[in-house]
Amino acid sequence: MKPHHHHTTHRADLPALTDRLRQKSHKITGARQAILEILRHHPHPMSNKEIFAALPKGDCDLVTVYRSMHLLESMQMVKRFDLGDGVARYELLAEGDDGHHHHLVCTRCAAVVEIEDCFTGELEEKIAQRNGFKAITHKLEFFGICPQCQ
Numbered sequence: 001m002k003p004h005h006h007h008t009t010h011r012a013d014l015p016a017l018t019d020r021l022r023q024k025s026h027k028i029t030g031a032r033q034a035i036l037e038i039l040r041h042h043p044h045p046m047s048n049k050e051i052f053a054a055l056p057k058g059d060c061d062l063v064t065v066y067r068s069m070h071l072l073e074s075m076q077m078v079k080r081f082d083l084g085d086g087v088a089r090y091e092l093l094a095e096g097d098d099g100h101h102h103h104l105v106c107t108r109c110a111a112v113v114e115i116e117d118c119f120t121g122e123l124e125e126k127i128a129q130r131n132g133f134k135a136i137t138h139k140l141e142f143f144g145i146c147p148q149c150q
Contacts, residue, residue, distance in 0.1 A: 014040065017092075020077060031060035032068050036077075036092070044110050045081045045089035083110060084143060106146035115142070 017036045038054045039046060046054075052065045060068075069090055072078040078090040083105050091112075102115040128136045 017077070020075075031055070031064050032072070034060075035065065035068050035072070039078065039090065039092045044112060045079075045083075045091040047087045047089045049087075051090070081105070081112070081141070083107065083141070102140040102142070104142045104144060106149055107143050108145055108149040111146050111148070113146075 014033070014037055017040070018033060034055050035051055038051055042054075048062065048065050048069055051069070052062050055065070069078065069080075069088075073080050073090070077093060079093050081089045081091065081103070083089060084107070089110070104113040104115055105111070124136055128134060
């Protein structure tokens with residue numbers, strides 16, 4: 001069974017993405033547009049450095065990439081992954097997608113497989129009550145080596 005890359009299912013086109021930025025009253029800078037365009041065509045979550053390397057030279061500097069990614073993340077247009085190597089990677093989120101997925105991540109090639117199973121709300125409730133927390137949410141990433149890399 002081939003890992004199912006969920007990225008192809010919700011590729012928004014660029015005008016729709018830039019509209020979302022505009023609705024949230026942020027300028028569409030050339031850099032932000034270029035970054036969205038790169039993420040749109042890339043099947044795996046990308047690090048700031050990979051995004052920077054993929055940008056046309058002289059388009060913007062690495063600091064701009066970091067700032068833009070921070071902004072896009074705060075607007076929930078990208079989801080940030082931490083694959084446990086200390087490098088943040090980003091992936092485009094579809095409109096209305098809260099990024100609440102669970103993933104199986106290959107530690108060698110960074111392939112990401114979406115996992116359908118989710119913990120029940122009951123379990124969240126139990127954990128919350130036991131620890132006196134309210135309004136909890138969770139994010140779950142599993143790590144391993146995918147069939148291609150084995």
